[in-house]
Structure formats: C-alpha cells, structure tokens
Amino acid sequence: AQSVSQHNHHVILSEAASLELGCNYSYGGTVNLFWYVQYPGQHLQLLLKYFSGDPLVKGIKGFEAEFIKSKFSFNLRKPSVQWSDTAEYFCAVNAGTGGFKTIFGAGTRLFVKA
Amino acid sequence: DAGVIQSPRHEVTEMGQEVTLRCKPISGHDYLFWYRQTMMRGLELLIYFNNNVPIDDSGMPEDRFSAKMPNASFSTLKIQPSEPRDSAVYFCASSLARLAGLSYEQYFGPGTRLTVT
Helix, strand or coil: CCEEEECCCEEEEECCCCEEECEEEECCCCEEEEEEEECCCCCCEEEEEECCCCCEEECHHHCEEEEEHHHCEEEEEECCCCHHHCEEEEEEEEECCCCCCEEECCCEEEEEEC | CCCCEEECCEEEECCCCCEEEEEECCCCCCEEEEEEEECCCEEEEEEEEECCEEEECCCCCCCCEEEEEEECCEEEEEECCCCHHHCEEEEEEEECHHHHHHHCCCEECCCEEEEEC
16 A cells, blocks of 8 residues: 655754755555645645656746655655745655545645744 | 635534535546544545546545535535534545546645634
C-alpha cells in the first residue's frame, strides 16, 4: 500500500531563513507528487505538483520541490521564508495509473517568526 | 467560481446523535472526495465518487459512516450514531478529470470541524 511520510510535524523559523520540508513515499511505480498548503483559516490549496519531466518543480510563492526517484523523496524548499508562509504543508502521492486516489502525509506545521 | 462549499463549518453534537455533513463541488467537476483530518492519522481519504457513482469507499472507517451523491452538485457524509472518536475536520474536494489530466489535482473546501462530546 502507498504511504507518505513527512519528517517534521512542527517547524519554527525566523523570517529570511531557508526552508526544507522532507517527504518520502512508498510506492514502486509511476507516481504523481504534490505539495498542498493550508493557510490559517483557509482551505487546502495546491502549492506545486510533479507528474513528469523536469524533477525540479517550481510552484507558487517561490516554493520549489525536487523529485528524487532513487530516494523516493519529494522535499519542499524555499530559500527565504516570510511570515506569510506560516501554514500547514501536506505532501501527497498518487499512483500514476491509479486515477484520483491520493494519499496524504500527516502534514507539517510551519510557524515563521517575524 | 465559489469553489467547493461545505456546511456546516462547525458542528458540535452529543455521542449517539446523527451527523450530516454537506458538500457542493465546483460546478462541472466530475470527481468528489471526502477526507478526514485528525492529529493522529493525518488526512485520510474516506470515499470518492466519479459522475455521482462511488468508486472507492475502502477508507470509510465502519458502517456508521455513509456517503451519498444524489446529483452532480451535492454530496452528504453521514455518521450515525456518532462517537467521540469521530471528532475531526472533514474535507470535501472536487476535480475535473479533463482539466486535471495526468496530474490529478484536487480542489478542497474549507472543511467541517466536527466535535462529538
């Protein structure tokens, strides 16, 4: 069965610090990978996605993620965080041939100190 | 577009009562998903529909949970009887296969926070 592991449940950073949130998945076949973000009081929204091509994916608000197939990883990065990045971040995986069934990680709560 | 709409946003009920959560997907979307979010288990897929037909309900925790989609613009998730361990945030999401293509992107509603005392 597919599973998604996010390494940190809570992360606290100061503004301008660099961010890397870890995500590993277990599935041997073709995958689609996602990072969703949930800002306080708002619904989950897509941050970025990978389904083919360049393994370095750029999303909204300066976020990027790198798919490393050999490591089953899809880590999220941002070189310099802002207070407005305070949110919960979810990594998700979808078996590429399995339709819309998507498995989510437990989430990482990021708090950025101003 | 108003996005995915869920109601109520908050629900507090006593153990043993019936709870009905509602979802209106984005107009024209052909997939609808119900998720449950808890601190312990994260975000779990409960069930999803395609063109109003349930495709996979393997995530529904037990017979107390049921979901219906009588038409393309409305779905319900019912818990009867409710128990304290059902307390969670329940999300509805929708997607349009034609636009999502191979990426299977989903659009989420604001969630319903359920508390069962």
